[in-house]
Amino acid sequence: MIVAVTPNPAIDVTYRVGAHVPGETNRVLDVQRRPGGKGVNVARVLAALDVPVRAVLPLGGEAGRWLGSSLDIPFATVPISAENRTTVTISGDGHPTVYPEPGPEVSTEEWTAFGSVLADCVADAELLVVSGSLPRGAAPELVAEWIGLAREAGVRTLVDASGPALLAAARAGAVVKPNRAELLAATSAADEAAGATALLRLGAQLVVVSRGAEGIAAHTSSDGVFAVPAIPDVHGNPTGAGDAATAGLAAALAADRPLIEALRSAAALGAAAVLRPVAGEVDLPAYHRFLNGAPA
Amino acid sequence: MIVAVTPNPAIDVTYRVGAHVPGETNRVLDVQRRPGGKGVNVARVLAALDVPVRAVLPLGGEAGRWLGSSLDIPFATVPISAENRTTVTISGDGHPTVYPEPGPEVSTEEWTAFGSVLADCVADAELLVVSGSLPRGAAPELVAEWIGLAREAGVRTLVDASGPALLAAARAGAVVKPNRAELLAATSAADEAAGATALLRLGAQLVVVSRGAEGIAAHTSSDGVFAVPAIPDVHGNPTGAGDAATAGLAAALAADRPLIEALRSAAALGAAAVLRPVAGEVDLPAYHRFLNGAPA
Numbered sequence: 001m002i003v004a005v006t007p008n009p010a011i012d013v014t015y016r017v018g019a020h021v022p023g024e025t026n027r028v029l030d031v032q033r034r035p036g037g038k039g040v041n042v043a044r045v046l047a048a049l050d051v052p053v054r055a056v057l058p059l060g061g062e063a064g065r066w067l068g069s070s071l072d073i074p075f076a077t078v079p080i081s082a083e084n085r086t087t088v089t090i091s092g093d094g095h096p097t098v099y100p101e102p103g104p105e106v107s108t109e110e111w112t113a114f115g116s117v118l119a120d121c122v123a124d125a126e127l128l129v130v131s132g133s134l135p136r137g138a139a140p141e142l143v144a145e146w147i148g149l150a151r152e153a154g155v156r157t158l159v160d161a162s163g164p165a166l167l168a169a170a171r172a173g174a175v176v177k178p179n180r181a182e183l184l185a186a187t188s189a190a191d192e193a194a195g196a197t198a199l200l201r202l203g204a205q206l207v208v209v210s211r212g213a214e215g216i217a218a219h220t221s222s223d224g225v226f227a228v229p230a231i232p233d234v235h236g237n238p239t240g241a242g243d244a245a246t247a248g249l250a251a252a253l254a255a256d257r258p259l260i261e262a263l264r265s266a267a268a269l270g271a272a273a274v275l276r277p278v279a280g281e282v283d284l285p286a287y288h289r290f291l292n293g294a295p296a
Numbered sequence: 297m298i299v300a301v302t303p304n305p306a307i308d309v310t311y312r313v314g315a316h317v318p319g320e321t322n323r324v325l326d327v328q329r330r331p332g333g334k335g336v337n338v339a340r341v342l343a344a345l346d347v348p349v350r351a352v353l354p355l356g357g358e359a360g361r362w363l364g365s366s367l368d369i370p371f372a373t374v375p376i377s378a379e380n381r382t383t384v385t386i387s388g389d390g391h392p393t394v395y396p397e398p399g400p401e402v403s404t405e406e407w408t409a410f411g412s413v414l415a416d417c418v419a420d421a422e423l424l425v426v427s428g429s430l431p432r433g434a435a436p437e438l439v440a441e442w443i444g445l446a447r448e449a450g451v452r453t454l455v456d457a458s459g460p461a462l463l464a465a466a467r468a469g470a471v472v473k474p475n476r477a478e479l480l481a482a483t484s485a486a487d488e489a490a491g492a493t494a495l496l497r498l499g500a501q502l503v504v505v506s507r508g509a510e511g512i513a514a515h516t517s518s519d520g521v522f523a524v525p526a527i528p529d530v531h532g533n534p535t536g537a538g539d540a541a542t543a544g545l546a547a548a549l550a551a552d553r554p555l556i557e558a559l560r561s562a563a564a565l566g567a568a569a570v571l572r573p574v575a576g577e578v579d580l581p582a583y584h585r586f587l588n589g590a591p592a
Binding site for chain 1: 311313316317318319320321322323324325327357358359361362365384386390391392393394395396397398
């Protein structure tokens with residue numbers, strides 16, 4: 001089983017409008033609501049692949065109640081007193097506009113309870129995945145704490161985070177999976193190789209860098225760099241492609257498959273996610289075609 | 297007691313952002329959530345004036361649960377299976393951008409139950425107020441039905457609605473309170489006098505027209521037109537000013553005060569609402585100053 005932590009889950013609301021005119025009233029033609037947050041997307045893709053998965057996430061307020069009743073994957077939760085966040089996306093003519101709420105403040109006591117629930121969950125897991133931002137005010141060291149809990153249970157951790165949380169995860173010895181921009185921003189490095197080396201020196205077990213249209217690469221301490229290209233000519237909705245790639249990587253790591261296979265699986269799943277309009281979903285037949293080298 | 301119906305209540309969410317850039321991610325700096333809908337605003341202003349009031353509204357889903365737990369006025373509700381709507385307002389640099397959801401579909405059975413609850417509530421009321429839009433798919437004749445229930449209990453109805461619901465309210469003999477644009481749109485009349493005459497001929501007991509910066513007027517069948525000017529030089533947030541004016545009118549009608557006093561009270565309350573940043577609130581000391589003829 002893979003345990004997927006979403007530190008800051010969200011209700012993802014998409015408003016379809018006609019013309020989108022800032023400064024005016026834009027009547028919403030259609031509303032879509034679904035559970036979101038990067039870890040939730042990862043868990044949903046794993047479930048679609050029939051990989052046993054359990055999501056762990058803090059839920060609070062009416063938004064948390066809605067999330068709990070709407071999740072279609074197994075999950076464990078810790079109740080928090082504050083309200084989970086909502087992210088509103090306006091989809092009309094032109095590029096979508098996104099309004100992400102900052103998220104709830106989670107108390108120290110609530111995070112302690114979260115750690116206990118997580119320790120129970122990782123006890124019989126093959127891998128822990130931590131994906132997405134921390135709620136405001138949460139210390140990046142929380143991620144290190146979760147990695148430590150997993151290590152005590154003999155379980156590796158894969159972290160998709162940015163900024164100080166990415167650095168904390170590297171220091172705590174996790175497999176980290178930033179995209180190239182996050183890698184450069186967190187390490188202040190001039191290029192990908194320098195950034196990856198910095199994270200490996202901090203203690204990261206492996207640094208997997210998603211390069212967008214240029215594919216995905218894994219930087220190791222002793223075996224150099226492995227890389228696979230992206231599936232060419234895939235057009236659609238890139239939201240959630242990174243989470244699908246994380247799911248592919250997680251499934252391969254949990255099954256102890258060779259690294260190059262893990263990267264191929266990640267690239268194929270990322271592309272299969274682009275073909276679906278909604279984050280957290282993948283086009284499974286396309287995924288299998290891509291794995292077998294068929295074009296888009 | 298005044299009974300205030302909100303046919304389509306809303307969670308009013310305001311997102312404060314820094315720069316507001318369409319097509320990009322705009323991080324929300326601050327989130328405000330409050331119960332909204334025009335009838336809710338009217339009821340809150342009446343409560344602030346110490347006028348006994350009871351809101352009646354359909355509540356459903358997690359949004360309805362949130363609304364029920366957040367309302368700070370007495371209310372009666374009818375549970376509906378669909379989710380209440382949310383209206384998101386983006387407040388940043390420039391004019392606010394508003395995204396109103398269309399609202400739930402309420403079944404015939406749910407509206408029947410709503411009528412029963414309303415009939416109970418109006419039994420000991422001095423006035424019924426119906427304020428704001430109907431949810432999608434709801435027949436405008438519902439408003440006529442509610443006016444009929446009130447009449448059976450010997451209670452007058454004040455309706456602030458637009459389009460077909462405004463016409464239905466006039467036909468059913470209510471006091472109607474459109475703004476000038478709503479009056480002209482619903483009647484296809486060339487000017488306010490012609491529009492008001494059309495509504496009076498349909499059966500409206502009284503036609504009160506809010507004229508924005510030009511004040512407020514009451515058109516009667518037999519006593520001509522009464523008008524008061526707006527309070528000059530009031531600057532602030534006009535959202536909810538119309539609802540505060542409706543509350544002023546309602547309180548005066550319920551107490552059988554002379555029409556010109558009712559209009560003065562409506563104008564002063566509308567201005568006192570502009571001084572507050574939030575719809576459903578009024579600056580009470582300013583209201584009393586304005587009533588006594590003091591300038592803004």
